[in-house]
Amino acid sequence: DVKVTQSSRYLVKRTGEKVFLECVQDMDHENMFWYRQDPGLGLRLIYFSYDVKMKEKGDIPEGYSVSREKKERFSLILESASTNQTSMYLCASRTGAADTQYFGPGTRLTVL
Amino acid sequence: QQQVKQSPQSLIVQKGGISIINCAYENTAFDYFPWYQQFPGKGPALLIAIRPDVSEKKEGRFTISFNKSAKQFSLHIMDSQPGDSATYFCAASTGNTGKLIFGQGTTLQVKP
Numbered sequence: 552d553v554k555v556t557q558s559s560r561y562l563v564k565r566t567g568e569k570v571f572l573e574c575v576q577d578m579d580h581e582n583m584f585w586y587r588q589d590p591g592l593g594l595r596l597i598y599f600s601y602d603v604k605m606k607e608k609g610d611i612p613e614g615y616s617v618s619r620e621k622k623e624r625f626s627l628i629l630e631s632a633s634t635n636q637t638s639m640y641l642c643a644s645r646t647g648a649a650d651t652q653y654f655g656p657g658t659r660l661t662v663l
Numbered sequence: 664q665q666q667v668k669q670s671p672q673s674l675i676v677q678k679g680g681i682s683i684i685n686c687a688y689e690n691t692a693f694d695y696f697p698w699y700q701q702f703p704g705k706g707p708a709l710l711i712a713i714r715p716d717v718s719e720k721k722e723g724r725f726t727i728s729f730n731k732s733a734k735q736f737s738l739h740i741m742d743s744q745p746g747d748s749a750t751y752f753c754a755a756s757t758g759n760t761g762k763l764i765f766g767q768g769t770t771l772q773v774k775p
Contacts, residue, residue, distance in 0.1 A: 656706050
């Protein structure tokens with residue numbers, strides 16, 4: 552079974568703080584993705600990575616950065632958290648040869 | 664700009680009834696159309712997917728109908744059960760990029 556884990560289920564931060572969200576997958580998948588989920592907007596792609604040290608912007612990259620130093624780990628960084636970044640953040644992974652993305656349980660981030 | 668539009672936003676169906684969720688897309692280059700199911704507190708999980716070379720795909724009680732000329736596809740859940748109560752997302756992607764564009768989501772409630 553593919554397992555994608557995220558470091559925190561719930562996180563509360565203050566405006567201006569630097570926030571790290573961690574994602575780890577255990578299936579040696581090449582591709583990893585970060586989405587945010589908001590009611591009425593569905594899931595929107597923030598950043599993705601095709602392989603180690605590779606990253607590409609998704610549809611809403613502003614205010615975010617990512618890091619992928621090891622194949623199993625993909626980090627999302629909010630350099631200076633703002634209230635409009637309060638959201639559910641979902642990480643996903645897939646092997647480059649298949650279509651299915653496997654999602655983690657999500658991190659609900661609240662920025663006060 | 665929402666490239667994949669999903670309706671309805673919410674749906675209530677009696678047990679044993681048919682649930683129908685619709686999606687419309689704009690980009691004719693899309694060639695992969697999955698549906699994801701998300702239960703509360705969990706990440707989305709792939710339910711069923713279709714490619715545009717077929718007009719219908721059935722897996723158990725779940726069927727995707729695809730209309731290429733109308734640029735629409737829909738999910739039909741036959742004999743809906745209370746355990747089907749979840750949020751459903753349609754999505755679309757191009758080539759093997761893995762970049763999924765999601766619809767807004769539909770919250771389905773199946774009443775006993």
